[in-house]
Amino acid sequence: MYSFEQLKIFVTVCESGSFSAAARKLKRAQSGVSQAVANLEIAINQELFNRDKNTPVLTENGKALLPIAYSILHQQQYFDQKIVALSQEDEHELVIAVDESLMSDELLAMLAPLADKYPVTHFEIISASTFDVEELVRKGKAQIGIVYADGELKVDMDFFTLGQARFLTIASPQHELAKLPLVQDSDLKSYRQCVHRSAKQRELWFSYAISSKLWYANTHQTLIKLVEQGVGWAVVPESLIEARISRGDIVLLPVAHEYHGWLTAVGCIVSRSHGSGPVLDSVIEVLQDKFLTSEPVS
Numbered sequence: 001m002y003s004f005e006q007l008k009i010f011v012t013v014c015e016s017g018s019f020s021a022a023a024r025k026l027k028r029a030q031s032g033v034s035q036a037v038a039n040l041e042i043a044i045n046q047e048l049f050n051r052d053k054n055t056p057v058l059t060e061n062g063k064a065l066l067p068i069a070y071s072i073l074h075q076q077q078y079f080d081q082k083i084v085a086l087s088q089e090d091e092h093e094l095v096i097a098v099d100e101s102l103m104s105d106e107l108l109a110m111l112a113p114l115a116d117k118y119p120v121t122h123f124e125i126i127s128a129s130t131f132d133v134e135e136l137v138r139k140g141k142a143q144i145g146i147v148y149a150d151g152e153l154k155v156d157m158d159f160f161t162l163g164q165a166r167f168l169t170i171a172s173p174q175h176e177l178a179k180l181p182l183v184q185d186s187d188l189k190s191y192r193q194c195v196h197r198s199a200k201q202r203e204l205w206f207s208y209a210i211s212s213k214l215w216y217a218n219t220h221q222t223l224i225k226l227v228e229q230g231v232g233w234a235v236v237p238e239s240l241i242e243a244r245i246s247r248g249d250i251v252l253l254p255v256a257h258e259y260h261g262w263l264t265a266v267g268c269i270v271s272r273s274h275g276s277g278p279v280l281d282s283v284i285e286v287l288q289d290k291f292l293t294s295e296p297v298s
Helices: 004-016 019-026 030-044 060-087 105-111 130-138 185-189 220-228 242-247 278-290
Strands: 093-099 122-128 144-148 157-171 193-196 214-217 234-237 262-271
Touching: 004 019, 004 030, 004 060, 019 030, 093 130, 093 278, 105 122, 105 278, 122 130, 130 144, 130 262, 144 278, 157 220, 157 278, 193 220, 193 234, 214 220, 220 234, 262 278
Parallel strands: 093 122, 093 144, 193 214
Antiparallel strands: 144 262, 157 234, 157 262
8 A cells, every 4th residue: 555655755756856856855865765666656556657767757657646646645734734723723823815906895894803703813914916916825925815716726725716806998088999989909909008917027817918008017006097097098807996987087998809898707725835723714714605796887
């Protein structure tokens, strides 16, 4: 029967590229690493590496089993963390990272009751772009994050969907695009675009730059203000512009290919590098029960 330790060594060899590098990373003798992999191959009756050359190369069977090994080790880590959490008191600190455009009075009102429920826990709420939130969670600097979901499987963190948000294309009332009865993709490309971009210059998959003339900002609030100043057009969350539309500060553009805007999933990512606990569990429960997403503009 194979062991968790053998799977860990197998994965480390794959990540490190050689038995010697894996041995250094695990602080073990190279012979011990090689023997552990050999014992795993015997236990499962499968050859995992081709050893004809100096560098071990995964066999086809090895490639098929690697993602399953990752999954088993992640589940073991989660099981161990859960055991620790059940034996401990409330977490001392909880960091929640939220995409800046999803930070709202409604969200804070959902979280506020937790202050009385967990008086000894220090809460930290960080506002950043979806990409930066994901990196904070991945690196273990935040236990939980609220982001726009791109549909990709997160193998290094847990994920669940909260709902949907609508994005709309806007311009100032005086903009040339606002005079068109129907805006085509070619029209948008002809005018300056204000684009959301993270600190590491990553753009959202549904509002990326298509114009040859661009201004960038790392918050949607800044994009909206640039649009109000007539700098260009932009794609922004509906929830941030409802009052401005009512006042006539900005207008919705009747884009032919996205006449009613773009719907994207809002999701929650949870770090696997932190143990679960009652405070984190309560935050997740609150978000799943009460999270509000925007409604279409009529």
